[in-house]
Structures are given as C-alpha cells and as structure tokens.
Amino acid sequence: MTRTDGDVLHEDLAAGVRDVTPLMLGIVPFALVAGIAAVDAGLTLAEAVGLSVIVFAGASQLAAIDLLGSNAPLAVVIGTAVVINLRMMMYSASIAPYFADYARRTRAGLAYLLTDQAYALSIAEYERNEDRSRWRYYLGAAASLWIVWQIGTVVGVVVGAGVPDAWGLTFAVPLVFLALLVPAMKDRPTTAAGIVGGAVAVVAAGLPLNLGLLVGALFGIAAGMATEVTAT
Amino acid sequence: MIAGLDAVVSDPRVWAAIVVIGAFTYGIRLSFIHLFGRIDAVPPRVKRPLRYVPPAVLAALVLPDLVTVRPSVAATLLDERLLAGVVAGAVAWRTENVFATIGAGMGALWLLRFVLLA
Numbered sequence: 001m002t003r004t005d006g007d008v009l010h011e012d013l014a015a016g017v018r019d020v021t022p023l024m025l026g027i028v029p030f031a032l033v034a035g036i037a038a039v040d041a042g043l044t045l046a047e048a049v050g051l052s053v054i055v056f057a058g059a060s061q062l063a064a065i066d067l068l069g070s071n072a073p074l075a076v077v078i079g080t081a082v083v084i085n086l087r088m089m090m091y092s093a094s095i096a097p098y099f100a101d102y103a104r105r106t107r108a109g110l111a112y113l114l115t116d117q118a119y120a121l122s123i124a125e126y127e128r129n130e131d132r133s134r135w136r137y138y139l140g141a142a143a144s145l146w147i148v149w150q151i152g153t154v155v156g157v158v159v160g161a162g163v164p165d166a167w168g169l170t171f172a173v174p175l176v177f178l179a180l181l182v183p184a185m186k187d188r189p190t191t192a193a194g195i196v197g198g199a200v201a202v203v204a205a206g207l208p209l210n211l212g213l214l215v216g217a218l219f220g221i222a223a224g225m226a227t228e229v230t231a232t
Numbered sequence: 233m234i235a236g237l238d239a240v241v242s243d244p245r246v247w248a249a250i251v252v253i254g255a256f257t258y259g260i261r262l263s264f265i266h267l268f269g270r271i272d273a274v275p276p277r278v279k280r281p282l283r284y285v286p287p288a289v290l291a292a293l294v295l296p297d298l299v300t301v302r303p304s305v306a307a308t309l310l311d312e313r314l315l316a317g318v319v320a321g322a323v324a325w326r327t328e329n330v331f332a333t334i335g336a337g338m339g340a341l342w343l344l345r346f347v348l349l350a
Binding site: 025026030042043047054056062063064074077081082087089092093095096097104108110166168171172173174177178179180181182183184191194196197198201203205214216217218219221224228 | 257328
C-alpha cells in the first residue's frame with residue numbers, strides 16, 4: 001500500500017458516504033421507530049441493540065418485535081422475518097459479479113452490510129463509473145447506514161420509553177412500511193401482489209399462531225406471478 | 233418490585249429469535265455473493281417469485297394495522313387508524329418520502345384521536 005492508495009481510498013469511500021447522506025432522511029425515522037417499537041413490546045435496550053446489530057434489516061426487525069410482543073410462537077417469528085428478508089437474495093445475486101474478484105473473507109464482510117439502500121446506490125454507481133473502487137464506495141455507503149441505524153435504535157429506545165402510550169407512537173411502524181410499499185407497487189403484477197397480500201392478511205388476521213402475515217405474503221407473491229402470466 | 237425486575241431480565245425467547253433470524257438473514261445476504269463463480273446466474277425459478285416479495289410482504293404488514301374487520305361497514309371504515317392511514321398513503325404516493333409520510337400519518341392520528349373523534 002502506497003500513499004496514493006491511501007488517497008484513492010479516501011476519495012471513493014467519501015463518495016459513498018456523500019451519496020448515501022440524502023437517504024438518511026428516510027433511515028433516521030425508521031431506526032427511531034425500530035427502537036421505539038422494541039421498548040413498547042417490552043424488549044430491553046440490549047435486546048433492541050442486539051436485534052439491530054445481528055439482524056440489521058429494519059422491516060424484519062419490526063415484524064419480529066411485533067410478533068414477539070404478541071407472544072407468537074418462535075417458529076412464526078423466525079419464519080416471518082426470514083420471508084421478509086428473502087428479497088435481499090435478489091440484491092446478493094445482482095451485486096455478486098462486482099464482488100467476484102475479492103477474497104472470500106472480504107466478500108463475507110461486505111455481505112453483512114448489504115441493505116436495500118447500499119445495494120441500490122452501489123449498483124447505480126458501478127454502472128455509471130467503472131473507475132470506482134467498488135468495495136470502498138460500497139463500504140462508505142453501507143457502513144454509514146450501519147452507524148446511523150445503530151445510533152437511531154438507541155435513541156428510539158430512550159425516547160420511546162418516555163412517551164405516553166396515548167400518543168400511539170407505534171403507529172409510525174405501519175406508516176414506515178406504507179412509505180416503502182407505495183413505490184414498490186410500480187406495475188400491474190407488483191400492484192396485484194400488494195393488494196392481494198394486504199387483503200388476505202386483513203382477513204387472515206384472526207388466524208392462530210399469528211400466521212396472517214406469512215399467509216398474506218405468500219398469497220400476494222402468488223398473485224403477482226399469476227398476473228404476470230396473464231399480462232404476457 | 234417483582235414486576236419491575238421482570239421487565240429488566242432478558243427473555244431467552246427474544247435472544248433465540250435474534251440469533252436465528254440473524255443467521256438466516258446473513259445467509260440470504262451472502263448467498264449469491266458467496267456462490268458467484270460456481271453458478272452463472274440466478275435461476276429464473278428463484279428470481280420470479282422474489283420480485284413480488286417486497287410489495288406482498290409490505291402490504292401484509294401494513295393493512296392489518298390499519299384495517300380491523302368489524303360487524304358494521306361504518307365501524308370498519310370510521311377507524312382512526314384507517315383514516316390516518318389513507319392520509320399517509322396519499323402523502324406517500326405524492327412525495328415517496330418516509331419522513332413526510334410518518335409526519336402526515338401521525339398528525340392525522342393525533343387530530344382524529346384528540347380533537348375530531350374525542
């Protein structure tokens with residue numbers, strides 16, 4: 001490693017940090033809600049932070065917190081969270097060719113930081129600018145998200161413990177998902193997946209073992225695939 | 233005192249869930265990043281359903297929190313959470329901004345709960 005390498009590291013890492021900054025406007029409230037919801041469900045600060053560090057995937061964290069709070073069986077908590085995180089397999093597949101030259105250990109580290117935002121930013125940058133150091137740019141964006149996510153969780157736990165229940169702060173949880181859902185319904189099959197998934201989940205809300213979410217999601221996925229077939 | 237102690241002591245169920253979900257989630261993240269080189273592309277049979285995971289899962293997470301089916305249509309529709317959710321949904325659609333969506337939804341909920349339906 002020479003001095004010039006050090007300069008390059010700085011520039012590409014900084015570019016990742018710079019590009020991810022506007023997205024923090026969406027991440028900060030999401031992280032706060034993850035902390036607030038955790039206290040509300042009776043989790044300790046250590047458990048809330050453990051969830052954010054070990055799982056580090058917001059939507060699945062919120063679903064797991066909700067199910068743990070309503071005493072769902074462990075298998076349902078795990079199954080639901082895992083289904084929610086399955087989407088990251090797409091990101092893993094899509095970004096894999098760009099990481100193919102790195103050592104196995106490097107790839108294992110980069111994979112831990114993979115999120116919706118880090119993926120979306122990096123893929124766009126790799127296609128735009130081939131001279132970028134891929135891992136440095138990715139690390140700049142992904143590690144920034146990680147740090148903000150952990151701080152936000154802790155602040156959420158502290159703030160959430162002091163706010164009266166009547167304010168209904170946990171209502172922010174479905175609102176976060178709503179803000180992510182609307183842009184995810186971008187064509188006919190994805191819209192069908194959303195409508196059917198949501199409707200089935202409402203009807204199935206009374207199912208035993210809190211299986212409503214899982215059943216709704218599976219019906220939604222099937223509806224998306226069926227609509228895709230009829231449209232073509 | 234016992235109730236207070238109870239709240240501080242960790243529930244082993246919670247840690248079990250955290251560790252197992254964390255392990256699966258890491259496996260999902262690592263999957264193709266690790267495999268690349270051994271297999272050329274994602275099989276279409278895997279890729280197709282994955283495209284519909286985000287809308288299906290998100291909708292299944294959101295709607296049951298906004299809608300509770302009640303005996304009468306009026307009681308189902310005149311729910312503060314559903315009304316606030318509709319406001320937030322409109323803001324989400326116009327702005328695609330998480331901050332604005334939370335602000336509009338919470339504002340609408342408080343307005344309904346403390347002023348209009350109080």
